[in-house]
Amino acid sequence: VSGIREQGFFAKGIDGVTVVWIALLAILLLSLTVFLILASVVSYGTLIGAALQKKGTWSLSKLWHKAVARFWPLFGIVIITKFAVVSLVALSRAPLAASPGVGGALGAWYPLYFLLLVALALIAGFLGVYAAVALMAERFEFFGAWRRALFMVRTHFLVSFEMAVVLFGVGMVAAFLMLLGFFVALTPSLLFYMVGTLTGVSVL
DSSP states (O other): OHHHHHHSGGGGTOOHHHHHHHHHHHHHHHHHHHHHHHHHHHHHHHHHHHHHSOTTOOOHHHHHHHHHHTHHHHHHHHHHHHHHHHHHHHHHHHHHHHOTTOOTHHHHHHHHHHHHHHHHHHHHHHHHHHHHHHHHTTSOOHHHHHHHHHHHHHHSHHHHHHHHHHHHHHHHHHHHHHHHHHHHHHHHHHHHHHHHHHHOOOOO
16 A cells, blocks of 8 residues: 555655645635625625615615625626627737737737727726616616617717726726735635645644
């Protein structure tokens, strides 16, 4: 048995304690990811609901439960919006990846190409915002919310653009805070793992 262990899995320096720590870290990461998704989507819906209400007439708990009740369509809107924005931003960088020097004909049309895709990404962003607003107003369902969003963008383009720029900045700050919270939550587990690895003593 000892010969098998020396030539197999444990010969690579991975013991039972390490496996347990890796499993715990994976569970923590998964749980934290699910929590952040739930919290961000519901908080997003709550903020929209608060903005739709008249001053002094809304209850935070009611708005929170309303956002929870409409979680899945709101989650769908957020995912579609993020996917569209990320895809457009990635496409804006594709010519640089294909031709790092950006020379010749590429250098002539790339700035216009980049600006066009950035503009489309902003449009996709505030389409998602308008769709979420229409959804939280309870006058539209998922597909109706998107149709309403298209109508609002066509009729209030300049206002939509200004709102998209503001929301972009807010989104960057929120993403930074979420990333910071993730590292803060993960730090104790990493410290315990390092102590256990250096001392050879389990701290479970």
